[in-house]
Amino acid sequence: MAKISDTLSARQEKILEFIQNYVKKYGIPPSIRDIVAGCSISSTSVADYNLKHLERLGFIRRHHEISRGIELVDKVSRACPVTVPLMGRIAAGRPIPVPDTETWNASNSAETVEVPQAFVDDRKDVYALKVKGTSMIDALINDGDVVIMQAVQSVDNGEMAAVWLKTEKEATLKRFYKEKRGNKVRLQPANAQMAPIYTEASNVEVQGRVVGVIRKLV
Known part of the structure; x- marks a missing residue:
């Protein structure tokens, strides 16, 4: 099985970790603007590009019809x-x-x-x-x-x-x-x-x- 570091860039790993920590702390997903501020990203378009990559690889699901429509996909935690x-x-x-x-x-x-x-x-x-x-x-x-x-x-x-x-x-x-x-x-x-x-x-x-x-x- 490939490691996360084999499939994600350093920025994408940082974004994924930020989403995980944000959900753990607040019980809700972050907005794209939260991700931009929390991960020191230059713009929402850059954040969106990296979120699309995380979605393609199956780390998250996105629900574009709502403002905080990011859902973590955690196969390990669901199995236990x-x-x-x-x-x-x-x-x-x-x-x-x-x-x-x-x-x-x-x-x-x-x-x-x-x-x-x-x-x-x-x-x-x-x-x-x-x-x-x-x-x-x-x-x-x-x-x-x-x-x-x-x-x-x-x-x-x-x-x-x-x-x-x-x-x-x-x-x-x-x-x-x-x-x-x-x-x-x-x-x-x-x-x-x-x-x-x-x-x-x-x-x-x-x-x-x-x-x-x-x-x-x-």
Whole structure:
């Protein structure tokens, strides 16, 4: 079997590594502009040329109809799956009610799902949620997909998070942003047709961050 270094240029290896690290950190693919900035590339056309080469060789798939349409092809991790608890559904659209916050306790789950080893690595408290809705479609998360979550109580701005809205007793999947002015949080969909949710920071309880996605194949 040929090594990666036998088939890819140094720049292409750097781009592939950047994509892998970006997905691992944020749970979503980078945009072409992210790749240009992160890999010190001169233009988006140069990045696109190298992405086409990675796609031809089977390292990635590209979905040109959405803004972050880069999907890693990882045969090794898919061959060595890990079982994690499936904790029910999460709304990627309008928030949907869930019975109570005990829903998020992985020990309560009777269902499981197999995920690539790369989604787990050395992370603790990893679980899965089935997505309902299309508000995160531009982040390659569609209705019926399964998101892989790490149970955490805080996330950085821009990360995708499962959020519990205390007053409404509802859960939603959105990108999380702390507003610079006031004690507000913006929960931002990845769908240009949908508006963000603004709420008091005290009303928000982060339940986990997205670390991977298993796409439903139609």
